[in-house]
Amino acid sequence: MRVSRSLAKTLRQDPGEAETASHRLMLRAGMMMQVGAGVYSYLPLALQSIQKIEAIIREEINAAGGQEVLMPALQPLEIWKQSGRDVAFGDNMFHLFDRREREMVIAPTHEEVITLIATSNVESYRDLPLLLYQIQTKFRDEPRPRAGLLRGREFTMKDAYSFDTDEEALDVTYQRMRIAYRNIFRRCGLPTLEVEADSGAIGGKDSHEFIMPADSGEDTVLVCPTGDYAANSERAISVIFPAPESPEGELTLLETPGVKTIADLVASMGISEAQTLKAVFYAADNAIVLVTIRGDIDVNEVKLKNLLGVRDLRLATADEARSAGLTPGSTSPIGLTSIKRIGDPSIEQGNNFVAGANQDNKHYKNVNYPRDFEVDTIAPIGTSKAGDGCPNCGAFLDEVRGIEVGHVFKLGTFFTRTFGGDYLDDEGKLNPMVMGCYGIGVTRVLAAAIEQNHDDKGILYPAPIAPFQVHLVALNADKEEVSAAADETYAQLLALGYDVLFDDRLGESAGVKFNDADLLGLPVRVVISPRNLKNGVVEIKRRRAAESTQVPAAELSAAVAEALAKDEN
RNA sequence: CGGGGUGUGGCGCAGCCCGGUAGCGCGCCUGCAUGGGGUGCAGGAGGCCGUUGGUUCGAAUCCAAUCACCCCGACCA
Numbered sequence: 001m002r003v004s005r006s007l008a009k010t011l012r013q014d015p016g017e018a019e020t021a022s023h024r025l026m027l028r029a030g031m032m033m034q035v036g037a038g039v040y041s042y043l044p045l046a047l048q049s050i051q052k053i054e055a056i057i058r059e060e061i062n063a064a065g066g067q068e069v070l071m072p073a074l075q076p077l078e079i080w081k082q083s084g085r086d087v088a089f090g091d092n093m094f095h096l097f098d099r100r101e102r103e104m105v106i107a108p109t110h111e112e113v114i115t116l117i118a119t120s121n122v123e124s125y126r127d128l129p130l131l132l133y134q135i136q137t138k139f140r141d142e143p144r145p146r147a148g149l150l151r152g153r154e155f156t157m158k159d160a161y162s163f164d165t166d167e168e169a170l171d172v173t174y175q176r177m178r179i180a181y182r183n184i185f186r187r188c189g190l191p192t193l194e195v196e197a198d199s200g201a202i203g204g205k206d207s208h209e210f211i212m213p214a215d216s217g218e219d220t221v222l223v224c225p226t227g228d229y230a231a232n233s234e235r236a237i238s239v240i241f242p243a244p245e246s247p248e249g250e251l252t253l254l255e256t257p258g259v260k261t262i263a264d265l266v267a268s269m270g271i272s273e274a275q276t277l278k279a280v281f282y283a284a285d286n287a288i289v290l291v292t293i294r295g296d297i298d299v300n301e302v303k304l305k306n307l308l309g310v311r312d313l314r315l316a317t318a319d320e321a322r323s324a325g326l327t328p329g330s331t332s333p334i335g336l337t338s339i340k341r342i343g344d345p346s347i348e349q350g351n352n353f354v355a356g357a358n359q360d361n362k363h364y365k366n367v368n369y370p371r372d373f374e375v376d377t378i379a380p381i382g383t384s385k386a387g388d389g390c391p392n393c394g395a396f397l398d399e400v401r402g403i404e405v406g407h408v409f410k411l412g413t414f415f416t417r418t419f420g421g422d423y424l425d426d427e428g429k430l431n432p433m434v435m436g437c438y439g440i441g442v443t444r445v446l447a448a449a450i451e452q453n454h455d456d457k458g459i460l461y462p463a464p465i466a467p468f469q470v471h472l473v474a475l476n477a478d479k480e481e482v483s484a485a486a487d488e489t490y491a492q493l494l495a496l497g498y499d500v501l502f503d504d505r506l507g508e509s510a511g512v513k514f515n516d517a518d519l520l521g522l523p524v525r526v527v528i529s530p531r532n533l534k535n536g537v538v539e540i541k542r543r544r545a546a547e548s549t550q551v552p553a554a555e556l557s558a559a560v561a562e563a564l565a566k567d568e569n
Numbered sequence: 570c571g572g573g574g575u576g577u578g579g580c581g582c583a584g585c586c587c588g589g590u591a592g593c594g595c596g597c598c599u600g601c602a603u604g605g606g607g608u609g610c611a612g613g614a615g616g617c618c619g620u621u622g623g624u625u626c627g628a629a630u631c632c633a634a635u636c637a638c639c640c641c642g643a644c645c646a
Binding site for chain 1: 570579580581603604605606607638639641642644645646
């Protein structure tokens with residue numbers, strides 16, 4: 001591609017609306033344009049990267065036995081009613097009416113349709129296992145789209161669905177897909193953590209996320225430095241630090257005027273957070289639930305939601321708490337029997353806690369479980385954090401921020417039971433197929449790649465997903481000998497099979513061209529200039545290297561190959 | 570949905586308080602010079618001031634409504 005003929009121009013200044021690195025750089029580099037909140041046009045530079053990512057995905061999923069299909073975004077609401085997921089998705093799904101006033105949706109995902117496909121094509125165990133996938137546009141009316149392609153309302157996703165005879169067969173498929181995913185991210189040149197994940201409301205047993213470490217990420221992952229454990233914080237089960245224990249004291253009421261929070265308690269009594277209990281009240285599908293947990297640990301709402309099996313979970317308002325008999329500021333499980341009470345195991349890790357008294361401006365000291373209060377259920381609902389112990393080896397866990405780019409999980413038989421997805425086994429009996437599902441956010445991978453690979457001058461593409469591999473720059477291109485040599489080099493590189501962006505612009509200064517090259521971040525830059533021509537050399541610089549090297553013009557091909565190879569390590 | 574903010578040439582912004590018919594930088598076009606890290610000089614093109622309504626002799630500016638977008642929180646690839 002010749003820059004003189006290319007559509008998009010680079011911007012010298014950062015666009016005002018973009019704060020996140022990938023968003024800012026993609027707009028500056030002329031890769032995309034915003035159409036609406038979370039909705040973008042992909043211009044050639046972005047599209048070519050996306051297509052390279054897709055090509056790698058196709059190769060690996062095909063190698064894993066996948067067959068590519070393409071399903072519609074526009075779907076009748078009916079099938080979503082059938083699965084009940086019209087309610088589950090709620091406002092996150094786009095709805096519309098056709099001319100006959102039939103309600104349609106624009107699909108956020110494709111379990112319903114793929115199950116219908118499998119249901120009408122699979123008859124016996126001889127048709128299984130089956131792995132179907134598509135690369136297609138998803139529509140989700142996100143509550144808050146953000147950061148360009150990191151979280152859009154319209155985005156490209158690779159979604160794969162597997163159908164197996166039973167759980168054991170699904171295990172095999174699931175492991176094969178995990179390996180395919182590792183291959184995909186490795187081949188894209190993108191280091192990715194594979195972590196245990198929450199499988200969500202309909203999820204089955206196993207679930208893993210692929211997380212690209214990046215500060216701008218929305219996920220927090222806990223990783224054991226020994227490498228034997230990695231999990232999303234939504235899901236992580238860690239060993240908590242024990243609180244100091246002492247001989248049990250007598251339950252004593254304290255006057256604590258003005259003390260409303262754990263921080264207040266800690267400050268006024270000179271104790272540690274781990275020597276307190278906090279009681280947090282939630283509205284769970286409109287019932288009030290009281291959660292008691294050690295003061296140094298935060299409630300993990302994902303775990304709590306899963307435990308309660310509710311759809312909506314939020315902190316209750318102070319008024320709701322009062323009408324349930326609680327005293328905000330001094331909330332306590334002590335003496336409380338009227339509402340559902342959940343306890344985290346941390347309330348047994350330590351003793352003689354300070355806790356609320358359910359009376360204004362009063363707390364108790366020497367609170368001990370179960371001597372002084374009861375709960376209905378003890379279950380781990382705390383948030384793991386850095387410094388907790390690894391559940392496998394006890395080492396201190398590290399916390400890493402990252403972007404979720406892939407998710408695999410076992411679905412089980414929910415959809416096949418709903419849509420009659422039965423097959424005949426080798427004894428002639430009907431069984432529901434067992435499903436797995438596997439997603440990669442393709443456009444998000446691009447944004448995450450830039451989050452992970454940039455400096456203050458611009459993007460640093462991993463070579464496999466760069467829109468072009470080589471950025472050929474002609475300096476003083478209006479000089480006859482330069483343009484002739486550059487044209488020749490361009491043809492030569494194309495003939496060698498490289499994707500080349502050729503900056504053939506007349507009249508742009510060297511500085512402009514170099515800065516554009518740094519901004520676009522293609523892995524290898526080749527410079528043709530009067531100076532180099534006089535010396536009989538071409539100049540090669542890797543974007544990631546500080547210095548350029550000069551090689552005889554005849555060795556160009558080998559030098560480019562070597563530079564690209566270096567980049568892939 | 571709650572909280573905070575912004576809408577003025579392609580991009581970044583000023584002007585708004587205190588109403589008088591829009592300005593700066595970048596980019597773009599033309600010419601001359603320059604020629605290895607956003608080069609210089611000269612000339613030029615380009616704006617329904619988000620939208621609607623109101624106040625006024627007069628509105629980018631004041632009032633009201635509305636729309637859009639961004640950021641922070643609950644959701645997901």
